[in-house]
Amino acid sequence: MAAVDTTLATQIVGGFARKRLFAFAVPAMILLYLAYTAVAFDLAGLASRARMDNAAILLSDFWSHKTHVTRDNRTGEVTAAVEGEAKGAYPAGTYPDWVSVAGTVTTIDLGTGHVVTYDASGASMVVPDYGTIDIRPEGNRLVLTAPEPLPDWINASNTRVSVTTPAGRFNYTRSKVETFRYQAGWELFFFTLDSPFAGKGPLELAGLALWGDRVDPDRSNFGYMVSEVWTNKMWRHSDVVWALFETILMAFLGTMGAAIIALPLGFLAASNFNPLGPLRFAFRRVFDFIRGVDGLIWTIILSRAFGPGPMTGALAILITDTGSFGKMFSEALENIDDKQVEGVRSTGANSLLRARFGVIPQVTPVLISQVLYFLESNTRSATVIGAIVGGGIGLLLTQAIQTQKDWEEVAYYMTLIVLMVMAMDSLSGWLRRKLIKGE
Amino acid sequence: MVDIAFGPERGKRPDTASIQDSYLEMVRRKRMYGGILLALFIATMASGWVLADSRNAGGFWNGILNVFEFPSEVVAEAWEKRALIPALFVEHIPSLIETLNIAAVATLLGGLAAMALSLLATRGLARWPRMIPVFRRSMDALRAIPEIVIALVLIYILGGGPVPAVIAIALHTGGALGKLFSEVAENADLKPVEGLQSVGASWSQRMWLGVIPQVAPNWLSYALLRFEINVRASAILGFVGEGGIGYDLKLAMQWGQGRYDDVVAIFLLLFAAIVVIDRTSDHFRNRLVKGR
Numbered sequence A: 001m002a003a004v005d006t007t008l009a010t011q012i013v014g015g016f017a018r019k020r021l022f023a024f025a026v027p028a029m030i031l032l033y034l035a036y037t038a039v040a041f042d043l044a045g046l047a048s049r050a051r052m053d054n055a056a057i058l059l060s061d062f063w064s065h066k067t068h069v070t071r072d073n074r075t076g077e078v079t080a081a082v083e084g085e086a087k088g089a090y091p092a093g094t095y096p097d098w099v100s101v102a103g104t105v106t107t108i109d110l111g112t113g114h115v116v117t118y119d120a121s122g123a124s125m126v127v128p129d130y131g132t133i134d135i136r137p138e139g140n141r142l143v144l145t146a147p148e149p150l151p152d153w154i155n156a157s158n159t160r161v162s163v164t165t166p167a168g169r170f171n172y173t174r175s176k177v178e179t180f181r182y183q184a185g186w187e188l189f190f191f192t193l194d195s196p197f198a199g200k201g202p203l204e205l206a207g208l209a210l211w212g213d214r215v216d217p218d219r220s221n222f223g224y225m226v227s228e229v230w231t232n233k234m235w236r237h238s239d240v241v242w243a244l245f246e247t248i249l250m251a252f253l254g255t256m257g258a259a260i261i262a263l264p265l266g267f268l269a270a271s272n273f274n275p276l277g278p279l280r281f282a283f284r285r286v287f288d289f290i291r292g293v294d295g296l297i298w299t300i301i302l303s304r305a306f307g308p309g310p311m312t313g314a315l316a317i318l319i320t321d322t323g324s325f326g327k328m329f330s331e332a333l334e335n336i337d338d339k340q341v342e343g344v345r346s347t348g349a350n351s352l353l354r355a356r357f358g359v360i361p362q363v364t365p366v367l368i369s370q371v372l373y374f375l376e377s378n379t380r381s382a383t384v385i386g387a388i389v390g391g392g393i394g395l396l397l398t399q400a401i402q403t404q405k406d407w408e409e410v411a412y413y414m415t416l417i418v419l420m421v422m423a424m425d426s427l428s429g430w431l432r433r434k435l436i437k438g439e
Numbered sequence B: 001m002v003d004i005a006f007g008p009e010r011g012k013r014p015d016t017a018s019i020q021d022s023y024l025e026m027v028r029r030k031r032m033y034g035g036i037l038l039a040l041f042i043a044t045m046a047s048g049w050v051l052a053d054s055r056n057a058g059g060f061w062n063g064i065l066n067v068f069e070f071p072s073e074v075v076a077e078a079w080e081k082r083a084l085i086p087a088l089f090v091e092h093i094p095s096l097i098e099t100l101n102i103a104a105v106a107t108l109l110g111g112l113a114a115m116a117l118s119l120l121a122t123r124g125l126a127r128w129p130r131m132i133p134v135f136r137r138s139m140d141a142l143r144a145i146p147e148i149v150i151a152l153v154l155i156y157i158l159g160g161g162p163v164p165a166v167i168a169i170a171l172h173t174g175g176a177l178g179k180l181f182s183e184v185a186e187n188a189d190l191k192p193v194e195g196l197q198s199v200g201a202s203w204s205q206r207m208w209l210g211v212i213p214q215v216a217p218n219w220l221s222y223a224l225l226r227f228e229i230n231v232r233a234s235a236i237l238g239f240v241g242e243g244g245i246g247y248d249l250k251l252a253m254q255w256g257q258g259r260y261d262d263v264v265a266i267f268l269l270l271f272a273a274i275v276v277i278d279r280t281s282d283h284f285r286n287r288l289v290k291g292r
Helices: A005-042 A043-049 A052-063 A202-211 A221-230 A237-269 A277-306 A310-334 A339-346 A351-389 A392-405 A406-439 B017-052 B060-066 B071-082 B082-118 B127-143 B147-158 B162-186 B191-198 B204-242 B245-254 B260-291
Strands: A066-072 A080-081 A099-102 A104-112 A114-119 A123-127 A131-138 A141-145 A155-156 A160-165 A168-173 A176-184
Touching: A005 A043, A043 A351, A043 B127, A052 A066, A052 A202, A052 A406, A066 A099, A080 A351, A099 A160, A099 A351, A099 B071, A104 A176, A114 A168, A131 A160, A131 B147, A131 B260, A141 A160, A141 A237, A141 A339, A141 B017, A160 A277, A160 A351, A168 A277, A176 B162, A221 A237, A237 A277, A237 A310, A237 A351, A237 A392, A237 A406, A277 B071, A277 B204, A277 B245, A277 B260, A310 A351, A310 B245, A351 B204, A392 A406, A406 B127, A406 B147, B017 B071, B060 B071, B071 B082, B071 B260, B082 B127, B082 B162, B082 B245, B082 B260, B127 B162, B127 B191, B147 B162, B147 B204, B191 B204, B204 B245
Parallel strands: none
Antiparallel strands: A066 A080, A066 A176, A099 A104, A104 A114, A114 A123, A123 A131, A131 A141, A155 A160, A160 A168, A168 A176
């Protein structure tokens, strides 16, 4: 028997060993890199900087609202307002049904046995399984009477007592006493409290709209309701709808404008249409430059020149995408089939007609699908660009986040943005199927 | 003999005149539809621009004259202080590295999540075929949320710094790459998977040894493309939120006159970084997909 040549075997075994090493080295490198960034990003310090109380506020605001019942201790006047805002205030002398006012005594039922009472000489709160917390101002200080020892959810000093329970919060200072009650839902989403339709159920509203007497003799109840919702001061539905429209407008104008400008430039940058090498090279570098400068910088430059607004955003998208489209279109044009162009040429067509009948029909599907894809992703970018240039839903969102209190509005805008992006996704998918695959 | 081109009955033979008529009719109809669509499109564009112009703070025609005013002001000042710019480059390199790190970590984490999500959402490969729609919809939702939304909310909770940006970009990347990865995995050859199954390999072994080697080049190429996109996103998030070169740029811009040399240095640094990354990733993607 001839000796077996072992070089192949050693080669293969060596290959295995190398692959095995590789299979461990890559994850190890990734882990090393992640460890390095964990140190660079100060992940350990993050735990101490993280504000879990903020997270709790945010989460509870996302699905609930609070109503403030406030007594001014100097005038004795009791007011109720949703989120403590003037726009959500109950009209003077009216209160939510869980608040009853009789003379100087105000009783607030927070549910599950928690009852707060404001009276002439102070205020008290009954907490089940604990007892009564009683606060009386004496001279310059507050006297707290409560079962000892004080639990950690009561925070008391000479000038301020605050009680936090799952049912609500209670704050007593010398100038005022406040009770917050948390309830599920986004309050006043349709009608603010000064509207005649506030606090009515859907059936009642439907009845009013269909056969009820006119609340305002000048217009139908339904029209009145629509205008009340549209002009809602708390949620500003009209502004929000406009902002969404502006965002989509920015994306549409920017993407389509870029496609219109990039199409002729794409011809000039394609080697089979533009025989002049240097010119071609120049166009390519222009596209590279535009793409390299990046949307952020274009946005900054344009917002200096045009001021805040949707047009600035549209122009920023237009410029950035002209670079990308120019590159993609010229590549698509270079990949066309020459036979069709030859066929059109054989009928004596000039170069414009050759482009129209020999080239455009070939590249249209590619171009349309790219343009629609960009339209889709630009709807997202328009939100971000809107936050920088000051237009559209991005602006509303950043404003709501920066004030750090209207988190229910943030949740509302986030939901709307996600719905808007998803709607644009399915619209562009539908258009793509319709226009490219034919019906 | 029967004329097989037109069928046995002579009467059904279409005459050429009617073919030409119907063809011309069709062309006319197509042209009309095309014309109507074009007119509609032009009208929408024109009214859209007019509307956008009217809702903008500064008008278009005022602005167009000023487009170069700000850049020329900036460049003029920077040119006067050109000697300082190399030092400023060095000063801003740490923030550039932070921006790149944000993008890289986000791409890595998002890519790993996308690998799992895409395999779970691909027909024929999924671990739990009934759960495919759940994973698909969750990828759609991840893709739909713009990074800035998550980043700003997380900044409120976690404080400033790069971590909110990483999480925000990684979530979006997971959704976006997951979809692309799953499209690639759909075309994978199932024979190696079946082979592995026949020797009793578990689901993760089948994926790791049977599918990943097939799809790795395409997946890597998509991940590189995503990295390019994420570098830009991370710069923008820095501008809106905190951290990285975007934040430096915002500070320098807010300072305004007197710090324009800083602005130019950051512009140039960012531009160079983006071009270099685009070029490198283009090169590697070509090698990965077309093979050298």
